[in-house]
Amino acid sequence: MASRSQRSAKERDARSRAVRRVAEEPLLRGSLVVMRRTCGKQGCHCQTGEKHPSLYLAVRRGRQRTMIYIPASLEETVRSWVQNGRQVDELLDFVSQQCLEQLLEQKEQALGRVPHGAGRKRPPKERPP
Ligand SMILES: [Zn+2]
Numbered sequence: 001m002a003s004r005s006q007r008s009a010k011e012r013d014a015r016s017r018a019v020r021r022v023a024e025e026p027l028l029r030g031s032l033v034v035m036r037r038t039c040g041k042q043g044c045h046c047q048t049g050e051k052h053p054s055l056y057l058a059v060r061r062g063r064q065r066t067m068i069y070i071p072a073s074l075e076e077t078v079r080s081w082v083q084n085g086r087q088v089d090e091l092l093d094f095v096s097q098q099c100l101e102q103l104l105e106q107k108e109q110a111l112g113r114v115p116h117g118a119g120r121k122r123p124p125k126e127r128p129p
Protein backbone atom coordinates (compact mmCIF):
# COMPACT_ATOMS: atom_id res chain seq x y z
CA MET A 1 0.00 0.00 0.00
CA ALA A 2 1.17 3.49 -0.80
CA SER A 3 1.46 5.72 2.19
CA ARG A 4 -0.46 8.97 2.48
CA SER A 5 2.56 10.99 1.46
CA GLN A 6 2.93 9.08 -1.80
CA ARG A 7 -0.46 10.16 -2.98
CA SER A 8 -0.62 12.95 -5.48
CA ALA A 9 -1.84 16.34 -4.32
CA LYS A 10 -4.86 15.98 -6.59
CA GLU A 11 -5.77 12.64 -5.09
CA ARG A 12 -5.41 13.95 -1.54
CA ASP A 13 -7.55 16.93 -2.46
CA ALA A 14 -10.25 14.73 -4.01
CA ARG A 15 -10.28 12.50 -0.93
CA SER A 16 -10.66 15.33 1.54
CA ARG A 17 -13.34 17.02 -0.55
CA ALA A 18 -15.30 13.76 -0.70
CA VAL A 19 -14.96 13.23 3.05
CA ARG A 20 -16.08 16.77 3.78
CA ARG A 21 -19.13 16.47 1.53
CA VAL A 22 -20.16 13.14 3.00
CA ALA A 23 -19.64 14.36 6.56
CA GLU A 24 -21.30 17.73 6.29
CA GLU A 25 -24.03 17.68 3.68
CA PRO A 26 -27.03 15.51 2.89
CA LEU A 27 -26.76 13.66 -0.37
CA LEU A 28 -28.91 11.62 -2.69
CA ARG A 29 -27.89 9.25 -5.43
CA GLY A 30 -30.61 9.80 -7.94
CA SER A 31 -31.74 12.20 -10.63
CA LEU A 32 -34.55 14.66 -11.11
CA VAL A 33 -36.88 14.19 -14.03
CA VAL A 34 -39.85 16.19 -15.26
CA MET A 35 -42.85 14.12 -16.24
CA ARG A 36 -45.94 15.43 -17.98
CA ARG A 37 -49.23 14.07 -16.79
CA THR A 38 -52.93 14.50 -17.14
CA CYS A 39 -54.77 15.28 -13.93
CA GLY A 40 -58.08 13.57 -14.61
CA LYS A 41 -60.22 16.67 -14.01
CA GLN A 42 -62.94 16.99 -16.61
CA GLY A 43 -62.48 19.83 -19.07
CA CYS A 44 -58.90 20.54 -17.96
CA HIS A 45 -56.58 21.72 -20.73
CA CYS A 46 -54.33 18.73 -20.04
CA GLN A 47 -56.90 16.43 -21.62
CA THR A 48 -56.39 17.93 -25.05
CA GLY A 49 -53.45 20.31 -24.88
CA GLU A 50 -50.48 20.88 -22.68
CA LYS A 51 -50.07 18.42 -19.84
CA HIS A 52 -49.04 19.31 -16.30
CA PRO A 53 -45.32 19.09 -15.66
CA SER A 54 -44.29 17.61 -12.32
CA LEU A 55 -40.92 16.90 -10.85
CA TYR A 56 -39.88 13.43 -9.76
CA LEU A 57 -36.84 12.03 -8.12
CA ALA A 58 -35.70 8.82 -9.82
CA VAL A 59 -33.94 6.97 -7.05
CA ARG A 60 -33.25 3.53 -5.65
CA ARG A 61 -35.11 2.81 -2.44
CA GLY A 62 -33.71 -0.32 -0.89
CA ARG A 63 -33.41 -2.63 -3.87
CA GLN A 64 -36.10 -1.04 -5.93
CA ARG A 65 -35.84 1.80 -8.36
CA THR A 66 -38.66 4.23 -7.82
CA MET A 67 -40.00 7.63 -8.81
CA ILE A 68 -40.88 10.00 -6.00
CA TYR A 69 -42.96 13.10 -6.64
CA ILE A 70 -41.20 16.27 -5.46
CA PRO A 71 -43.38 19.28 -4.60
CA ALA A 72 -42.11 22.66 -5.78
CA SER A 73 -41.32 23.76 -2.22
CA LEU A 74 -38.73 20.94 -1.94
CA GLU A 75 -37.23 21.25 -5.40
CA GLU A 76 -34.22 23.34 -4.38
CA THR A 77 -33.44 21.09 -1.42
CA VAL A 78 -33.59 17.93 -3.50
CA ARG A 79 -31.54 19.52 -6.27
CA SER A 80 -28.72 20.36 -3.89
CA TRP A 81 -28.78 16.88 -2.32
CA VAL A 82 -28.66 15.24 -5.75
CA GLN A 83 -25.88 17.61 -6.82
CA ASN A 84 -23.88 16.73 -3.73
CA GLY A 85 -24.39 13.01 -4.37
CA ARG A 86 -23.14 13.42 -7.91
CA GLN A 87 -20.05 15.31 -6.81
CA VAL A 88 -19.21 12.71 -4.18
CA ASP A 89 -19.57 10.00 -6.84
CA GLU A 90 -17.25 11.89 -9.19
CA LEU A 91 -14.66 12.41 -6.46
CA LEU A 92 -14.77 8.76 -5.45
CA ASP A 93 -14.47 7.71 -9.06
CA PHE A 94 -11.38 9.89 -9.43
CA VAL A 95 -9.83 8.32 -6.31
CA SER A 96 -10.70 4.87 -7.64
CA GLN A 97 -8.98 5.62 -10.95
CA GLN A 98 -5.85 6.71 -9.11
CA CYS A 99 -5.89 3.58 -6.96
CA LEU A 100 -6.36 1.43 -10.03
CA GLU A 101 -3.20 2.89 -11.57
CA GLN A 102 -1.40 2.17 -8.32
CA LEU A 103 -2.67 -1.40 -8.31
CA LEU A 104 -1.57 -1.99 -11.90
CA GLU A 105 1.87 -0.71 -11.02
CA GLN A 106 2.07 -2.96 -7.95
CA LYS A 107 0.88 -5.89 -10.03
CA GLU A 108 3.68 -5.35 -12.56
CA GLN A 109 6.17 -5.30 -9.70
CA ALA A 110 4.61 -8.38 -8.10
CA LEU A 111 4.99 -10.20 -11.40
CA GLY A 112 8.58 -9.04 -11.64
CA ARG A 113 8.04 -7.16 -14.86
CA VAL A 114 9.28 -3.81 -13.61
CA PRO A 115 12.26 -3.31 -11.35
CA HIS A 116 11.38 -1.35 -8.21
CA GLY A 117 11.47 2.37 -8.79
CA ALA A 118 12.41 2.10 -12.47
CA GLY A 119 10.15 2.52 -15.43
CA ARG A 120 7.27 3.62 -13.28
CA LYS A 121 4.24 4.63 -15.19
CA ARG A 122 2.96 8.07 -14.40
CA PRO A 123 -0.68 8.27 -13.42
CA PRO A 124 -2.83 9.71 -16.19
CA LYS A 125 -3.17 13.44 -16.22
CA GLU A 126 -6.72 13.61 -15.11
CA ARG A 127 -8.34 16.52 -13.38
CA PRO A 128 -10.39 15.92 -10.31
CA PRO A 129 -14.01 16.96 -10.83
ZN1 LIG B 1 -55.23 18.82 -15.85
